[in-house]
Amino acid sequence: MTMECGSLSRRFGTPRQSRGAWQLSLPRWKAAAMAAALHMALPCFAQVLTDTPKGIVTAHDHRIELAGRWNVEGVQHATAIAASDERVVVLDALNNEAVIVTLASGAAQRIQTKETPTAASFVGKELYLLARDAGILHRVGGEDTSVAADLLKGEYLYSRATGTLQKIGGKPMQLPPFASDLEVDGDTVYLTYPREALVRSVRNGEIATVRVGAVPVDLAIAGNRLAVADPSSKRVWVTEARQSVAEALARGFLRGFLGLSGGRRDAALPTGVDRVETRGRVWIAYDSSSGTLYHVTPRQSTLLARNVPPHAFALTENGVAWWNGTSVAQKSLR
Amino acid sequence: MGAFCLVLVLAQARLASDFEIAQMEKQLARSRDFEAQLSGRLNLGDVRAARNEPSLARAEYVRASELAERERLEARRDSALTRYATATSYAALAQAKLGDEARAFTLLEEAARYASDDAESWNLYASAMRVLGHPRKAVSAARNAVAVAKEPLDAAVYQHALATALVDTGDAAEAERLLATLTAALRSDAFAPLREQAAREEAFEVYSSARGDVAAYVSLLNRAQLRLASLYEKRGAVDLARAEYRRVLEGRSDDVTALSALARLASSDDERARLYAEAFEANPFSPALIREYRKNPVAPATDMQRALAALVRGDRREARALLDAMLVQFPANETLLRLRREAEAGAFTLPSPSPTAPELRALIDAFERLTPGQRAALDAATFTSEVANGTIAGVPVRGVGDGTVTYRILGVVEGGVLLLEEAR
Numbered sequence: 176m177t178m179e180c181g182s183l184s185r186r187f188g189t190p191r192q193s194r195g196a197w198q199l200s201l202p203r204w205k206a207a208a209m210a211a212a213l214h215m216a217l218p219c220f221a222q223v224l225t226d227t228p229k230g231i232v233t234a235h236d237h238r239i240e241l242a243g244r245w246n247v248e249g250v251q252h253a254t255a256i257a258a259s260d261e262r263v264v265v266l267d268a269l270n271n272e273a274v275i276v277t278l279a280s281g282a283a284q285r286i287q288t289k290e291t292p293t294a295a296s297f298v299g300k301e302l303y304l305l306a307r308d309a310g311i312l313h314r315v316g317g318e319d320t321s322v323a324a325d326l327l328k329g330e331y332l333y334s335r336a337t338g339t340l341q342k343i344g345g346k347p348m349q350l351p352p353f354a355s356d357l358e359v360d361g362d363t364v365y366l367t368y369p370r371e372a373l374v375r376s377v378r379n380g381e382i383a384t385v386r387v388g389a390v391p392v393d394l395a396i397a398g399n400r401l402a403v404a405d406p407s408s409k410r411v412w413v414t415e416a417r418q419s420v421a422e423a424l425a426r427g428f429l430r431g432f433l434g435l436s437g438g439r440r441d442a443a444l445p446t447g448v449d450r451v452e453t454r455g456r457v458w459i460a461y462d463s464s465s466g467t468l469y470h471v472t473p474r475q476s477t478l479l480a481r482n483v484p485p486h487a488f489a490l491t492e493n494g495v496a497w498w499n500g501t502s503v504a505q506k507s508l509r
Numbered sequence: 510m511g512a513f514c515l516v517l518v519l520a521q522a523r524l525a526s527d528f529e530i531a532q533m534e535k536q537l538a539r540s541r542d543f544e545a546q547l548s549g550r551l552n553l554g555d556v557r558a559a560r561n562e563p564s565l566a567r568a569e570y571v572r573a574s575e576l577a578e579r580e581r582l583e584a585r586r587d588s589a590l591t592r593y594a595t596a597t598s599y600a601a602l603a604q605a606k607l608g609d610e611a612r613a614f615t616l617l618e619e620a621a622r623y624a625s626d627d628a629e630s631w632n633l634y635a636s637a638m639r640v641l642g643h644p645r646k647a648v649s650a651a652r653n654a655v656a657v658a659k660e661p662l663d664a665a666v667y668q669h670a671l672a673t674a675l676v677d678t679g680d681a682a683e684a685e686r687l688l689a690t691l692t693a694a695l696r697s698d699a700f701a702p703l704r705e706q707a708a709r710e711e712a713f714e715v716y717s718s719a720r721g722d723v724a725a726y727v728s729l730l731n732r733a734q735l736r737l738a739s740l741y742e743k744r745g746a747v748d749l750a751r752a753e754y755r756r757v758l759e760g761r762s763d764d765v766t767a768l769s770a771l772a773r774l775a776s777s778d779d780e781r782a783r784l785y786a787e788a789f790e791a792n793p794f795s796p797a798l799i800r801e802y803r804k805n806p807v808a809p810a811t812d813m814q815r816a817l818a819a820l821v822r823g824d825r826r827e828a829r830a831l832l833d834a835m836l837v838q839f840p841a842n843e844t845l846l847r848l849r850r851e852a853e854a855g856a857f858t859l860p861s862p863s864p865t866a867p868e869l870r871a872l873i874d875a876f877e878r879l880t881p882g883q884r885a886a887l888d889a890a891t892f893t894s895e896v897a898n899g900t901i902a903g904v905p906v907r908g909v910g911d912g913t914v915t916y917r918i919l920g921v922v923e924g925g926v927l928l929l930e931e932a933r
Contacts, residue, residue, distance in 0.1 A: 252611045269610050269643065290645045293618075308649035325621075335625040336653055353626040369590070369623060390590050392623065407588040446585035449622075463619050464585040464593065485615055 222498045223256040223486040227263055229278045231489070231496045231503050232256070234265040239274060242503065245281025249274055255486060259297035266292045266304070273304055275315065288313060294327035303327065303343065312343065320344075329359035333366065340364060340377060350375065350382065356393045367391045367403065374403060388412050397453040402471075404460060406447030411460050411471050444469070444476065454490035457508045461488065468497055470508055479506060530556055543580045543592075547573055547599050554606060560794050561843040567607065574603035594624035598633035605637035613637050628658040628667060635670045644677030661699065662722055662729075665691055669733050681740055688737040692753075695730045731757060735766055747774055763791035769798045782808035789813050793835075794844040820852060823867050825874045826925050828852040859886055860918075863893050866902035869927060873904070876921045891915055891932040901927075 222235040232241050234253035240246045250267035257264050264275045268291050275284045289309030296303045302315040305327040312320045312332065323339060324332035330343045338352035354366035354375075363378040369390045376383045388405030391412070395402050403412040448460035448469060458471045459479070468479040468488055480488075480497050487498035494508035530553065537549040554569030577600035584592035601616035617634045624630045631654035638647035651671035658664040668691050675684035694700070703726040710723060738753030751774055757767040768788035775781035785807065788798050793813035806818040816831035829852045836845050857875040860868040872887075879887065893915045894901040908929040909916055916929040 252614070254611075254614060269614055269641075290649070308646050325625075335621070336656060355622045355625070370626060389588075406585060406593075407590050409588065446582060447588065462585075464581050464597075485619070 222484050223253045223265065224489050224496065224498050224503065225256045225258045225263065226489045226491045226496065227258040227278055228260050231491065231505070232258060232263045232276075232278075233487075233498060233503055235498065239263070239265050239276055239283070241276075241278065241281070245276075247274070247276055247281055247283040248285075255292075255294060257295040257297060259302075262297070262302065264295045264297075264302060264304070266295055268293050268307075271306070273315075275302065286315065289319070293325065296327050296329055298330050298343065305332070326354075326357040328357045328364075331357065331359050331364050333357045333364075340366075348377070348380065350377065355391075358394055358396055360396045365394055365396060365401075367394050374401075392449045393451055395451045395453040395458070397455065400453070402451045402453060402458055404448050404451040406449040406462070406464075409444045409447040411448060411451055411458070413458075413473070450485075452490055454492075457490055457494065459488070459490060459495055459508075461485070468495070470495065470506075480504065543576065543596065547576050547580075547603075550576065551599075551603065551606070560792075561796050561847070562841065563843065565841070570603050570606040574600060574607060577603055590623060591627075594620050594627065594630055597623070598630045602633050602637045602640070605640040608641075610641050613641060625653075626657055628654045628663060631657065632667050632670055635667075635674055639670075639674055639677060644674050647674035648678055648680075661694075662703070662725060665695060665733075666725060666729055669729055669736070672733075673736060676736065676740065681743065685737065685740045685744075688733055688740065692730070692733045692737055692756075695726070695733065696756075700726060727760065731760055731764065734760075735764075738767070738770065742770065742774065750774065763787070765792040765795050765798055769795075769801050773801060778807055781805075782810065785814065786810035794839075794842055796844060799844065799848075816848065816852075820848070823870045823874075824925065825852045825870070857883055859883075859890060860892060862891075864901070866904050869901060869904045872918065873921050873925050873927060887918055891917055 222233065224231060224233045226232075227241070229244065230241055232239065234240075234249045234256055237249050237251060238246055239249040239253075249265055250270065250272050252267050252269045253265050254268040255266040258278075261279070262275055262277055264273055266273050266288075271288045271290060271292060273286050273288055273292055273295070275286070276282070288304055289306035289311040291306060291308035292304050292313075293307045294305045296305075301317070304313040304315065305311075305322070305324060306313060307325045310321055310323050312322045312324070312327075314320070320343075322332055322341065323337060324334045324341070326333040326335065332341045332343065333339070333350075333354060335353055338350045338354075339347045340350050341347040350366065351368065351371070353368065353370060355369050356365075356367045358365045363376055366375045366377075367373075367387075368375065369392050372386055372389055372391060374385050374387050374391055374394060376385075387403045388408045388410065390407035391403045391405050393404040401414050405412055444460075444462070446462050446464045446467075448462045450461040450463065451471070452459050452461075460469045460471045460476070461467070461483070462469075463485055466482045466484065468481075468483045470477045470479050479495060480499065482500065483497045489496055491505065494506050496503050496505045498504075533549050533553050533556070537546060537553075540546060540549070550569050550573035554566045554573065557563075557566035557569060577596050580596035581593055581600060584590070584596055597616050597620040601613045601620065604613040604616060617637055620630045621634065631650050634650035635647040635654060638644070638650060648671065651667060651674050654667035655664060655671055658667050668687055672684040672687040672691070675681075675687070703722055707723050707727050734753050734757045738750045738757065741747075741753060742750035751771065754767040754770050754774075757764050758771075765788050768784050768791060772781045772784035772788060775784060785802055788795075789802075789811040792798065793811060799813075799817060802814065803817055803821055806814065806821050809815040809818045812831050812835060816828045816835070819825070819828035819831065829849065832845055832849045832852055836842070836849060839845055857871070857879060860872055864872075893913065896906060896909055896911050896914050898911065899905060899907070905924070905926045906929050907922065907926055908919065909931050914929075915932045917932055919928045919930050922928050
C-alpha cells in the first residue's frame with residue numbers, strides 16, 4: 176500500500192534563510208559532470224571503517240584488518256564499527272553477530288547477539304552492544320538488560336518511537352520522540368529533530384531547544400562549536416559559543432547559526448549533506464543519497480570522494496580516511 | 510478437438526493472472542508519478558514470481574530499484590525530504606526483492622533516520638525484512654508501524670504485516686488473535702463505504718503493493734482472511750478454517766489458495782475434484798497448487814491436472830505430450846519448463862522377466878531413444894505377464910490375448926500402447 180505523508184513535504188519544502196552564510200569558494204561543476212555524479216554507480220555497502228590509536232581498522236569482504244598489523248575473519252555484513260584505545264568491535268546487524276578484536280594483538284572474539292545489533296559503545300573498560308529489535312543491551316562479559324532504544328551513544332540510550340532517553344543504569348527521562356541523531360558531549364546530550372527543525376540538548380535533567388535550519392538530520396560537536404547537517408537547505412549550519420555549547424544552549428544564547436554551503440547552493444552541495452563529523456578543528460560532511468564526502472571549512476567546501484559507503488569514512492589525527500572500494504584512502508586536512 | 514479444447518481451457522485458466530498483469534501494465538502506461546510506476550513494477554515482479562517466472566520478476570525489480578534510486582536523487586536535489594525518505598524505503602524494498610541484504614538494510618536505516626515517525630516507512634521496513642528472511646526484525650518494524658499509524662485502514666494494513674511477521678517467527682497465537690480482530694473489523698460497518706465502493710467498481714484484484722484505498726482494502730481483506738484460515742487449519746480447527754476460506758471466495762471466487770485449501774479439507778472426493786478443477790482453471794501454474802495436487806491427484810479435469818497425474822503414475826510420455834501442447838501457448842512459463850524437464854526420459858534398463866507396470870512405463874517412455882545395442886537386447890528378450898482386458902498391470906498392450914502370456918516387445922504404438930508378440 177502506498178500512502179502520502181500529509182503536509183510534511185510542505186513543511187520540508189521551504190528552507191529558512193541563514194543570517195549570514197559563509198560564502199564558500201567551491202569547485203564549480205559543469206552541469207553535465209553533476210548529472211553524471213548523480214547517476215553514478217551505487218557504492219557497495221558492507222564496508223565500515225574507523226580510526227584507532229593503532230591506525231585505521233577496516234571491515235570488508237568478511238575480514239577485519241589493521242593494515243600491516245593483522246587481518247582476521249570478520250562478519251558477512253559489516254553494518255557498524257566502534258573502537259576504544261584497546262579494542263575494536265564490528266557488528267553484523269543482519270546476522271546478529273559481533274566480532275571484537277584486540278588492537279595490539281589481533282586476537283578476535285566472535286559473539287552471537289540478540290536481534291539486530293545496531294550500535295556499540297565503549298564506556299571505560301566496558302563494551303555495550305544494543306540489540307535493537309530484541310530490546311536488549313548486552314554488556315559484553317556481563318549481564319543483559321532490557322531496554323527500549325534504537326540509538327546508543329556513549330552511556331546514553333534513546334528510543335525514537337517513545338522519546339525515552341536513558342543513561343545506562345539510570346532513570347529514563349521523557350523527550351519528544353522521532354529524533355534522527357543522538358550525540359553526547361561530556362554530560363550533555365544533543366538530539367536533532369528533522370520534522371520540527373529543532374536541536375534539543377539535555378543536561379542535568381534540563382531540556383534546552385534551538386531552532387536550526389529546515390530539516391536538521393545530524394549534528395557534531397567539538398569544543399565550543401556545533402555543526403548541524405541540513406540536507407533540505409543544502410547547508411551545514413555552524414555556530415560557535417563563547418563558552419561551551421551546552422551552557423550557551425541552556426541559557427538561550429546559542430543563536431546565529433551560519434549556513435555553510437558555497438555560493439550558488441545547488442552547485443556547492445547539489446543533493447545536500449546529511450551527516451557531519453568533527454575532530455579537533457576539522458569538519459567533514461557526507462551525502463547519503465550519492466555517497467559523496469566533503470571537507471567543510473568556513474571558507475570553502477571541497478569534494479573529497481564519491482561512492483563512499485555510509486559508514487566507511489572516519490576522521491583521523493591528521494585528516495580523513497575512507498574506503499575507496501579496494502583499499503583505504505587518506506587525505507591530510509591540517 | 511483435443512488441441513482446441515486445450516487452448517480454450519488454458520485461455521480461461523489464464524484469465525485471472527493475465528488480467529492482473531494486463532491491469533498492472535495499463536496502470537504503468539497511464540501513470541507518470543513515481544509511486545504508481547514503482548508499485549506497478551513491484552506488483553508485476555511479485556506476480557511474475559508467483560507464476561514461477563524468476564527472470565521476468567527480477568527484471569521488474571531491477572526497474573523498480575532504478576526508479577527508486579532516481580527518485581531519491583531528484584528528491585534530494587529538490588530538497589523534498591519526505592519524498593526522499595519514501596523513495597529510500599522503496600529502494601530498500603526493491604533491493605530486498607533482488608536479494609541484496611546489505612544494501613537493503615542500509616537504505617532502511619537511512620529512511621528510519623529521516624522518517625521514524627512515518628508508519629509507511631516502518632511498514633516497508635517490515636516487508637523488506639520478511640522478504641530477506643528476518644522475521645524478528647520484521648516484527649519489530651511492524652510494531653513501530655502499528656504504533657504510529659493514524660488512519661484506520663493504514664493501521665489495519667500494518668496489523669496484517671505484523672501478524673504475517675509473527676507467523677514467520679512461530680508466534681501463531683498472537684498472530685491469530687490479531688487477525689481475528691482485524692478481519693472482523695474489516696468486515697464491520699466501519700469499512701462499509703470502502704466495501705460498497707469496491708462492489709461498485711467491481712474491484713477484485715489482489716496486489717502486494719496496492720495503490721488507493723479500495724485496492725488496499727480488497728487486497729488486505731483477501732490476505733488477512735487467507736492467513737487466518739491457514740492458522741486455523743494448522744491448529745486443526747477445520748470448521749473455522751473452512752468458513753474463513755469460503756469468506757475469501759465470497760470476495761473472489763477464483764482465489765487459487767482458498768480453492769486448493771478447501772479441496773484439501775473437502776469431505777468427499779467429488780467435492781475435492783470440483784474444487785481442484787476450479788483452482789487449476791484459476792491458475793494452472795501455481796507451484797503451491799501443483800505441490801498440493803500431486804499429493805492426491807484425484808479425477809483430473811484440466812490438462813495440467815492430467816499432466817501431473819501422468820507424472821505421478823510414471824507415465825512421462827503422456828505428461829510430455831500434454832506439457833508440450835501447453836508450452837506452445839506459454840513457452841516462457843518456468844513451471845511448465847520445470848515439469849517438462851521432470852518429464853524427460855530417465856536412464857533405460859531392460860525390464861525384468863516378469864515386468865512391473867513402472868518398468869513397462871519406463872520402457873514406453875524411453876523407447877524412441879533406445880540405442881541399437883539396447884534394441885537388440887530387447888528383441889532377444891522374452892517376458893511373462895498376466896494380461897487382463899488388454900492391459901498388463903494397467904499398461905495397455907496389443908498383439909496378445911488375455912491370460913498368462915510369454916511375449917516379446919515389438920514397439921510402442923500411438924497412445925503409448927505396447928505392441929507385443931507372443932513368444933513361441
